[in-house]
Amino acid sequence: MSDEKASQICIVTVTGRDRVGIVARLATVMAKANINIVDINQKIMEEYFVMTMAVDIGRSEADIGQIRKRLDQVGRQMALKITIQDENIFKAMHRV
Amino acid sequence: MPISPEEVFETVKMTLHDHFDIRTVTLGINLKDCVDRDLDWLVRQAQARIVEKGQLLNHCADVLEQKYGIPITNRRIAVTPVSLLLEPLPRKPITAVKFAKALDAAAKKADIDFLGGFGAMVQKGMTAADENLIDSIPEALSETQRVCGFLNLATTAAGINMNAVVKVGHIIQDLAHKSENGIGCAKLAVFANVPEDNPFMAGAHHGIGEPDYSLNIGISGPGVVRNVVAQNPDCDLTQLSEVIKRTVFKITRAGELIGRELAGLMKIDFGIVDISLAPTTSTGDSVAEIIEAMGVGRIGVPGSTAALALLIDAVKKGGAMASGNVGGLSGTFIPISEDAGMIRAVRSGTLSLDKLEALTSVCSVGLDMFAVPGDTPPEVISAIIADELSIGVMNNKTTGVRIIPVPGAKPGGIVHFGGLLGSAPVMKVSTKFTSSKFIQRRGRFPSPILALRN
Numbered sequence: 230m231s232d233e234k235a236s237q238i239c240i241v242t243v244t245g246r247d248r249v250g251i252v253a254r255l256a257t258v259m260a261k262a263n264i265n266i267v268d269i270n271q272k273i274m275e276e277y278f279v280m281t282m283a284v285d286i287g288r289s290e291a292d293i294g295q296i297r298k299r300l301d302q303v304g305r306q307m308a309l310k311i312t313i314q315d316e317n318i319f320k321a322m323h324r325v
Numbered sequence: 326m327p328i329s330p331e332e333v334f335e336t337v338k339m340t341l342h343d344h345f346d347i348r349t350v351t352l353g354i355n356l357k358d359c360v361d362r363d364l365d366w367l368v369r370q371a372q373a374r375i376v377e378k379g380q381l382l383n384h385c386a387d388v389l390e391q392k393y394g395i396p397i398t399n400r401r402i403a404v405t406p407v408s409l410l411l412e413p414l415p416r417k418p419i420t421a422v423k424f425a426k427a428l429d430a431a432a433k434k435a436d437i438d439f440l441g442g443f444g445a446m447v448q449k450g451m452t453a454a455d456e457n458l459i460d461s462i463p464e465a466l467s468e469t470q471r472v473c474g475f476l477n478l479a480t481t482a483a484g485i486n487m488n489a490v491v492k493v494g495h496i497i498q499d500l501a502h503k504s505e506n507g508i509g510c511a512k513l514a515v516f517a518n519v520p521e522d523n524p525f526m527a528g529a530h531h532g533i534g535e536p537d538y539s540l541n542i543g544i545s546g547p548g549v550v551r552n553v554v555a556q557n558p559d560c561d562l563t564q565l566s567e568v569i570k571r572t573v574f575k576i577t578r579a580g581e582l583i584g585r586e587l588a589g590l591m592k593i594d595f596g597i598v599d600i601s602l603a604p605t606t607s608t609g610d611s612v613a614e615i616i617e618a619m620g621v622g623r624i625g626v627p628g629s630t631a632a633l634a635l636l637i638d639a640v641k642k643g644g645a646m647a648s649g650n651v652g653g654l655s656g657t658f659i660p661i662s663e664d665a666g667m668i669r670a671v672r673s674g675t676l677s678l679d680k681l682e683a684l685t686s687v688c689s690v691g692l693d694m695f696a697v698p699g700d701t702p703p704e705v706i707s708a709i710i711a712d713e714l715s716i717g718v719m720n721n722k723t724t725g726v727r728i729i730p731v732p733g734a735k736p737g738g739i740v741h742f743g744g745l746l747g748s749a750p751v752m753k754v755s756t757k758f759t760s761s762k763f764i765q766r767r768g769r770f771p772s773p774i775l776a777l778r779n
Contacts, residue, residue, distance in 0.1 A: 240328070244341075274334050279330060281330045281334070294391040297391065314395075315393055317393075318395065318579055318582060319328040323328060
């Protein structure tokens with residue numbers, strides 16, 4: 230129960246050009262911050278390569294702002310646009 | 326059902342490409358309990374509350390911006406109409422000006438860019454304190470940076486206070502000449518049927534029916550709506566309305582979520598979501614461009630009013646489904662200076678002041694952020710206001726006027742206000758024949774028969 234209480238699911242999205250090592254880099258960032266990856270999807274949508282990843286940051290020592298900074302750094306190095314948002318925003322917008 | 330990658334991408338694209346943001350979170354603060362016969366006491370109490378709550382608002386908004394990855398662009402404060410606070414104080418304009426400067430200083434300290442509420446409800450008549458506040462407006466708004474003023478000059482129930490309308494024509498002229506390019510007038514909006522919970526400046530204030538604190542939120546996504554309209558170039562108008570409704574539902578839900586959570590963090594009441602489509606000067610964030618994407622060659626040509634009516638109706642239906650707390654203005658903003666498409670239409674001659682007035686009959690906010698020559702006589706300004714307010718009164722809706730007479734400017738010229746306020750082509754106003762005799766009759770323009778509803 231205590232694990233459930235601490236859970237905070239966020240959605241990471243990666244858009245840009247597909248290349249080797251994206252998942253590996255992101256997985257490393259997550260593991261270092263004690264973030265569990267719950268789900269991964271990837272697709273070509275409109276002309277974009279889009280990867281979405283559900284992660285649980287509830288037990289991480291880093292807050293969402295710090296994680297975003299680390300992801301931004303990866304994004305700059307790999308020429309990708311990476312976002313992270315609490316999943317509630319998607320539930321609010323896409324579920325009645 | 327889990328959120329699909331398509332749904333995630335749709336939301337992410339709105340913020341990355343379509344300028345979707347939470348346009349404003351506006352904290353309403355009650356100052357009625359600070360009223361005193363000692364101005365210094367009133368100032369101290371008001372400033373302490375504004376600074377404390379303003380800093381908290383900024384802090385909590387930053388937290389949620391990080392959590393949801395959606396920019397919360399403006400954080401603002403609205404206070405009790407200031408004329409009420411000045412009731413027991415000496416009826417000298419300097420009193421009101423001093424209080425405006427105190428509000429300005431508090432807003433600056435709290436890092437709040439605009440604070441609204443320097444105004445009065447005078448739809449039926451003016452108290453001595455109301456008159457004093459109105460007399461102080463040219464100095465108060467030209468000598469402060471962050472304070473915004475509003476005046477409610479008319480309601481459907483009371484009619485139009487033409488004495489105040491005449492007075493305000495002179496006040497606006499005076500304010501224009503006290504500030505560079507007339508920019509002080511961008512901070513003054515006059516209304517019919519002003520809402521008490523509108524989060525958008527310059528008209529925001531914390532109405533007398535409000536609790537101690539109230540958090541109101543203005544969402545905005547002209548870019549999002551424009552894109553979805555552009556993606557449906559061939560569907561009929563019924564389908565187009567559906568598409569707009571669905572999109573507005575989504576962005577309203579985002580606003581509702583963030584507004585409620587922000588109010589929760591601040592431990593105050595959540596007020597309303599204002600679903601108005603509000604443009605900015607950024608490319609692609611234009612209401613005029615939505616109308617044009619619907620198939621109108623350029624805003625202002627025949628067809629524009631019908632297209633705008635369909636748009637705002639769809640916005641309201643989508644918004645009302647998404648939130649039980651839709652309020653404020655909840656219309657479509659078509660300010661000239663803040664919307665690239667509106668500027669283009671005025672410059673190319675397709676949009677005149679007359680057509681702009683027609684457009685406001687189907688959209689909530691009225692004649693907004695438009696420039697006229699600085700030598701436009703006060704009685705002509707009053708007549709423009711009377712026309713616009715009568716649309717609001719007779720149709721039982723909010724209308725407002727934010728007119729900027731630009732000293733030295735001629736029709737066809739362009740004046741740059743800078744920043745959020747953009748730039749405006751100076752519009753032609755007919756002054757060869759005027760209605761000064763009609764305006765100067767003064768008195769109270771009677772409330773319409775539709776006010777008798779009981």
